[in-house]
Amino acid sequence: MSTIETLYDDAIRYEEHVLAHYILCLIQEGKISLDDEESVLFEVQPDTVKLTKMIENNHLVFCQIHMYALKVGERKWAFIYAVSPEEAKTHLWKMTGSRALNCREMAPDEEVLIGNRFLNFREWKKEQKEFPCLVGYC
Numbered sequence: 001m002s003t004i005e006t007l008y009d010d011a012i013r014y015e016e017h018v019l020a021h022y023i024l025c026l027i028q029e030g031k032i033s034l035d036d037e038e039s040v041l042f043e044v045q046p047d048t049v050k051l052t053k054m055i056e057n058n059h060l061v062f063c064q065i066h067m068y069a070l071k072v073g074e075r076k077w078a079f080i081y082a083v084s085p086e087e088a089k090t091h092l093w094k095m096t097g098s099r100a101l102n103c104r105e106m107a108p109d110e111e112v113l114i115g116n117r118f119l120n121f122r123e124w125k126k127e128q129k130e131f132p133c134l135v136g137y138c
Helices: 004-013 017-028 040-043 048-056 085-096 123-124
Strands: 068-072 077-082 102-105 112-115 116-121 134-138
Touching: 004 017, 004 040, 017 048, 040 134, 068 085, 068 123, 077 085, 085 102, 085 134, 112 123, 116 123
Parallel strands: none
Antiparallel strands: 068 077, 068 102, 077 134, 112 116
């Protein structure tokens, strides 16, 4: 069985912000410890007001940038890193003059071919210097 510490480390590494805040809240309340087995999470509940506040305030300072795929034509797509779908649509308009027909958030672990290498969106985001940014238009 995995420990809370392993689960917490994975939550941070894979940017699972709700789970990471959930575990931290329970640790701060003294309801669990890092050495406990992860199954203990089914037995305890955090203070929901405190947890909600932690998540809303982004207590653990998770990156709020997401990858959005925006359909701009019959077979045309744009890929933009942005804070929200609205920001992605606005950035698309500023950069290309195109309006999005639809916009959806992509899974951070989805892999794409970038040049001659495969990267997931999480790793590709680390290569960007500023946000929002248009990284693909095809």
